[in-house]
Amino acid sequence: MSSKAKRVLPTRPEPPSVEQILQDVQGTHPADPVFVLPAEPPLDHGPAPGSPEPAAEERDRLYRQSRSFVGMNQRLQQSRERLREQRRELERAGAELERGIAEMREKAL
Structure with a gap:
């Protein structure tokens, strides 16, 4: 029976903290495509009778x-x-799989 070398995968890094995310967001350029909102249709005509004033429209927007x-x-x-939670489940499943493999190896010997 041939033995294969066990492949060791690097551990997954922890997700960034809130402080790291805020620092990243604050360091971005204002024209970054992620933060640019789609253009709203231009208002060609003056306000229609009974419509809110422009300042109120801007406030609503x-x-x-x-x-x-x-x-x-x-x-x-x-x-x-x-x-x-999914990461925790995968870690539990990986540990269970490792235990199962170890048991099978013991039985095979």
């Missing part, structure tokens, strides 16, 4: 944008937790 960012942040945090 900023509010919607802020809500969108908060929602994205919440989804990112949930994804991070989900990935952490």
